[in-house]
Amino acid sequence: MEISSKTRAVVTGAGSGLGRAFARGLGGRGAKVVISDVDAAGLEETARLVRDLGGTALVTRCDVTQPDDVQALADFAKRELGGTDLLINNAGIAVSGAIGELAVSDWKRQIDVNLFGVIYGCHSFVPDMVARGSGHVLNVASMAGIVYVPGMGAYNVTKAGVIALSETLRGEVAMRGLGVTCLCPSFFPTNIVKNGSGVVDERKSKFAQKLMDRSKWSADDIARIALDAVESDTFYVLPHTEARWIWRLKRVSPWLYAKAIDAMGKRSLMGA
Numbered sequence: 001m002e003i004s005s006k007t008r009a010v011v012t013g014a015g016s017g018l019g020r021a022f023a024r025g026l027g028g029r030g031a032k033v034v035i036s037d038v039d040a041a042g043l044e045e046t047a048r049l050v051r052d053l054g055g056t057a058l059v060t061r062c063d064v065t066q067p068d069d070v071q072a073l074a075d076f077a078k079r080e081l082g083g084t085d086l087l088i089n090n091a092g093i094a095v096s097g098a099i100g101e102l103a104v105s106d107w108k109r110q111i112d113v114n115l116f117g118v119i120y121g122c123h124s125f126v127p128d129m130v131a132r133g134s135g136h137v138l139n140v141a142s143m144a145g146i147v148y149v150p151g152m153g154a155y156n157v158t159k160a161g162v163i164a165l166s167e168t169l170r171g172e173v174a175m176r177g178l179g180v181t182c183l184c185p186s187f188f189p190t191n192i193v194k195n196g197s198g199v200v201d202e203r204k205s206k207f208a209q210k211l212m213d214r215s216k217w218s219a220d221d222i223a224r225i226a227l228d229a230v231e232s233d234t235f236y237v238l239p240h241t242e243a244r245w246i247w248r249l250k251r252v253s254p255w256l257y258a259k260a261i262d263a264m265g266k267r268s269l270m271g272a
Contacts, residue, residue: 005030013091015042027055036062064117074124114158133177162264185239
């Protein structure tokens with residue numbers, strides 16, 4: 001689908017990070033954007049940035065862990081814009097910790113935000129798109145849904161679920177005029193670790209933050225690549241070259257892939 005001044009988009013988790021980058025990218029292409037988050041101050045700043053680019057930004061609070069909130073978000077977009085052409089399920093958090101050590105409450109919180117937030121988004125927005133015979137869903141997963149780094153079990157599980165959901169959705173709606181894109185980035189600077197409050201493994205969190213800070217990619221870069229993929233109706237989007245090579249390794253040589261994961265686990269333990 002072409003993103004233009006006629007496009008009506010909804011972005012969750014738009015108060016900062018990649019969600020803000022998506023909103024800015026859409027605004028730069030002239031789209032009308034409904035931005036949502038639980039961070040009111042962050043949303044207002046995102047709205048200002050979108051408007052500075054000449055885009056239209058409408059602000060509404062949404063907690064993606066609450067199905068009624070997500071349905072209200074869909075209703076808001078339909079009431080204010082007449083419907084949604086592009087849904088970006090972006091909201092996410094990350095809390096690190098080994099299996100058996102990470103609190104069950106932290107598992108549940110990540111599943112509620114990262115996986116159920118996407119499920120609720122698809123549940124509330126897709127039926128209207130199907131009825132119209134047009135629309136596109138962009139689900140933000142992660143390379144963590146393909147490459148399972150030790151110490152990030154809960155996060156890995158949620159992102160693998162998003163990939164499975166996206167593949168299933170594409171199979172269900174491809175013949176009904178809808179498109180689906182699944183974004184699987186590796187590390188880039190964002191607030192996802194800082195926003196994932198809870199009991200964490202500090203060494204693994206610092207290791208992840210270091211990898212994000214070293215990345216040559218910015219959130220704006222990732223958003224631009226993903227929006228280009230929406231326009232070309234590309235399903236899988238893996239922006240990082242090293243991530244694509246690891247994925248290929250996993251498919252071609254599972255034994256060597258397992259060795260690589262072992263090495264990742266050692267590096268994260270050392271905080272290297």
